[in-house]
Amino acid sequence: MRLVIPLMITFVAGMIMILQFFVPATQSMGESLQEWYMIVASAAIFLGAINLLNVHIHKIRFKAKNWKYSPVTIAGFAVMIITGLFLGIEPGRPFDFMFTQMMVPMGATMFSLLAFFVASAAFRAFRANNWRATLLLVSAFVVMLGRVPIGAMIWSKIPGISEWIMQVPNLAGQRAVMIGAAMGMVATSLRMIFGIERSYLGGAD
Amino acid sequence: MATFVENLGRIDRRIIFIVMALSVVVPLAMRLSLPIPIGEGPSKDMYDAVEALPSGSTVLLSFDYDPSTMPELQPMAVALSQHLMRKDIKIVSLALWPMGVSLGNEAMRSVADSLGKEEYTDWVNLGYKTGGGVLIVRMGSDIQSVFPVDYDGNPVGDMPVMDGISRLSDFDMILSLSAGDPGVPAWVMMAGDRYNIPIGGGCTAVSAPQFYPYLGTGQMVGLLGGLKGAADYETMVRVGVENPPAGTATPGMAAQSVAHLVIMLFIILGNISYLAGKKKKGGAK
Numbered sequence: 001m002r003l004v005i006p007l008m009i010t011f012v013a014g015m016i017m018i019l020q021f022f023v024p025a026t027q028s029m030g031e032s033l034q035e036w037y038m039i040v041a042s043a044a045i046f047l048g049a050i051n052l053l054n055v056h057i058h059k060i061r062f063k064a065k066n067w068k069y070s071p072v073t074i075a076g077f078a079v080m081i082i083t084g085l086f087l088g089i090e091p092g093r094p095f096d097f098m099f100t101q102m103m104v105p106m107g108a109t110m111f112s113l114l115a116f117f118v119a120s121a122a123f124r125a126f127r128a129n130n131w132r133a134t135l136l137l138v139s140a141f142v143v144m145l146g147r148v149p150i151g152a153m154i155w156s157k158i159p160g161i162s163e164w165i166m167q168v169p170n171l172a173g174q175r176a177v178m179i180g181a182a183m184g185m186v187a188t189s190l191r192m193i194f195g196i197e198r199s200y201l202g203g204a205d
Numbered sequence: 206m207a208t209f210v211e212n213l214g215r216i217d218r219r220i221i222f223i224v225m226a227l228s229v230v231v232p233l234a235m236r237l238s239l240p241i242p243i244g245e246g247p248s249k250d251m252y253d254a255v256e257a258l259p260s261g262s263t264v265l266l267s268f269d270y271d272p273s274t275m276p277e278l279q280p281m282a283v284a285l286s287q288h289l290m291r292k293d294i295k296i297v298s299l300a301l302w303p304m305g306v307s308l309g310n311e312a313m314r315s316v317a318d319s320l321g322k323e324e325y326t327d328w329v330n331l332g333y334k335t336g337g338g339v340l341i342v343r344m345g346s347d348i349q350s351v352f353p354v355d356y357d358g359n360p361v362g363d364m365p366v367m368d369g370i371s372r373l374s375d376f377d378m379i380l381s382l383s384a385g386d387p388g389v390p391a392w393v394m395m396a397g398d399r400y401n402i403p404i405g406g407g408c409t410a411v412s413a414p415q416f417y418p419y420l421g422t423g424q425m426v427g428l429l430g431g432l433k434g435a436a437d438y439e440t441m442v443r444v445g446v447e448n449p450p451a452g453t454a455t456p457g458m459a460a461q462s463v464a465h466l467v468i469m470l471f472i473i474l475g476n477i478s479y480l481a482g483k484k485k486k487g488g489a490k
Contacts, residue, residue, distance in 0.1 A: 034343050038336040038351075045335065099307055107272030115464060119225045120218045123471040127479050137476075141469055147410065147433050149239040150462035163246050171417040178418055 007195045014193035052077065139165055211485070214478030221471060228467040229460045237459040241440045247420055248437035251405050251427025254378070255285070260293040262377035263370055267392065268309030269301040270384035274409050275308060278382045280435035280454035281407040282312035285380060286328075287450075288442045290320050295366050296328040297376070299352065301340065301387040306333045306356060319450065325355075325364045332356035337387030341395035345373045374400040378426070381406040389416055393424050407434055432457050 013033055020030030056070035084095040128134040145151030146162020191197035231237075243249060258264070266285065270278045289296050298313060300306040310330050317328055331352040334340050343351045348371060352361055361367055369375060373396050381404070383389040389406045397404035403426045408416060410431025419425040429438055435454035443449035 031343070031346065034336075034339045035350075037339045038334065038343070041335040041339075096307070099304075100311070103304075104272040104275060104308075108276050111273040112276070115229070116222045116225050119464075119468045119471055120221050122468055123216070123221060123475045126472045126475065128476050129479070137472070141472075144465045144469060147431070148462040148465050149241055149458050150466065152242045153239070159242065159244055159246075163244075166414060166417055167421065170414045171421050174415050175418045175421070178415075 003198075003201065006201055007198070011193055011195065014189070018193075049077075139169075208481065208485075210481040211478055213474045214482070216471075216474070224467055224471075225464065228463045232460040232463050233456065236456065237463075238456065239459045239462060241436050241455060241458060243437055243440055246437075247428040247430065248434050249427075249441070250420075251407075251429055251434075252288070252438060252441045254403060254405055254426035255288055255292070255294075255380075258292065258294055258377055261295070263295040263297060263366070263375070264289055265373070265376045265379045266296050266298040266309070266313075267301060267379065267381040267383075267388075268298060268305030268312075269381055269388040270308065271302050271304040272308070274384035276453075276457070277409050277432050277435060278384060278407060279308060279312060280432070280452055280457075281382055281429050281438060282309060283316060284435060284438040284442050284452060284454075285382075285407075286313050286316040287320075288438075290316055290322050290327065291442075291446075293327075294377075297331065297366060297370065298328070299331040300333040301337055301381075301391070302384070303333045305382075306330065310356065325359070325366055327366060329361075329364055329366045330356040331361065338391040338395045341373070341387075341391055342399075345396065345400055348372060372400075373402060376402055378403045378405060380404075383408050383412075385412070389419070389425070389428075393419050397424055407438075410434075432461055 016026055016029050016033055019026040053074065056073050058064070059067045059070045060074075080095065080098065083093070083098065087093050087095060089095045126137060126140070128137050142158060143162045143165055145154065146159045146165075151158040151162065188197060192200065255264075266282075266289070268282065286296065296313065298309050300309055313328055313330065314324075316322075317324065322328060332355060334351060336343070336351075340351060348367075349361055355361055355364070373379070379392055379396055379402050381389045381392045383392075383406055389404075389408060392406070393404050396402055404419075404424065405426045405428070406416075407429035408431075410433065413428065413430030413434070416425065416428055416430075420428055429435060432454050436452070436458045439452035439455050443452075
């Protein structure tokens with residue numbers, strides 16, 4: 001019974017969501033399910049917050065690896081929640097100050113670090129060791145030059161060639177990936193609706 | 206014994222990091238500026254699509270990103286807001302990412318203040334709601350059921366900017382600035398294809414290639430890809446404007462130019478070293 005009820009819910013909800021496109025009578029049911037989804041997804045945010053606290057309190061209690069970062073995480077979490085809830089989130093308030101002056105630059109810094117790792121990884125791994133790798137390397141150089149103004153200064157045709165690479169070979173490859181992924185998504189969804197795929201239930205057989 | 210050329214392939218990564226940092230910092234510190242050539246492409250298509258909208262149109266602007274991708278996407282938000290507001294196009298904004306709300310608000314408010322546009326009459330920020338694609342589908346039938354109040358808690362139905370807007374198909378265009386999922390693909394699939402609304406947008410440079418199929422099929426009217434897309438748009442928006450405000454993407458292109466050249470230089474050095482080592486091994490055989 002523990003397994004049958006979730007499978008039934010999945011089947012009924014999945015079928016309604018498909019049928020609403022073909023049977024007008026099921027459209028209102030589909031809309032209700034969409035509202036339920038948004039309510040459940042909103043509730044998941046609270047679950048995530050509780051889980052975050054749980055994980056870090058557990059790490060501190062058992063002095064797990066890197067546990068010293070956990071108090072900082074919990075303190076940051078608590079400060080943002082308390083200032084946001086009790087002092088407001090309008091511009092000029094402490095919450096807004098911490099968001100714009102701390103979170104925004106720290107977030108941007110994290111993403112910017114990618115440039116260093118990309119440079120280091122490209123230096124070590126980007127080798128022209130066969131004709132396919134060489135083709136990839138040449139394409140990468142053209143696109144990299146085409147995406148910056150200096151490319152046009154070196155040769156005026158570089159941006160055009162770069163755009164052609166993006167619009168023809170890249171588009172063909174991306175479209176193949178998208179169609180493949182979409183087919184896989186349809187197959188997986190059908191397997192879930194019909195109860196064949198059950199891993200989302202937490203590994204129950 | 207390893208030769209100098211072979212040793213090139215063993216440069217310490219700390220040296221690479223330092224050179225990389227200098228290649229970004231020095232052009233920015235020296236305020237190096239390079240001309241931004243605007244040719245045919247997704248950025249120009251995007252500008253032309255917005256330019257073709259008549260005054261009084263209403264556009265939905267979705268801020269689907271967070272601070273980590275702000276350096277690339279925030280200049281687009283500012284440039285798009287400038288273009289839309291200068292053309293007297295009303296903006297209804299929202300965010301599919303929680304932190305996009307504040308970033309979008311910041312961009313729109315700064316532009317609105319400089320152009321004398323009024324909140325709730327010329328623009329509004331509806332805020333963030335979870336749900337991604339499902340949220341978009343719900344907005345397709347009734348926006349106020351999803352957003353009864355805006356970001357500041359004011360009833361959406363009382364706002365002049367929402368006159369004549371009750372569902373997604375009432376918008377003349379949807380623009381999404383997207384750093385991932387949910388973002389551009391969700392708007393294309395759930396709004397553009399379903400309700401036949403023109404979709405445009407912007408994204409990080411790293412994710413731009415995956416949106417080209419949407420441009421190829423006409424499912425997107427244009428795309429701003431990365432800092433280059435933002436710089437292109439900033440440049441186009443400035444044309445014909447007296448004392449245009451300085452953008453942040455255009456100065457960044459000089460630093461990006463140098464950084465790209467440095468990465469290419471390192472790749473070339475790595476390959477010279479690799480080929481020298483390969484030749485030596487071949488000779489030894």
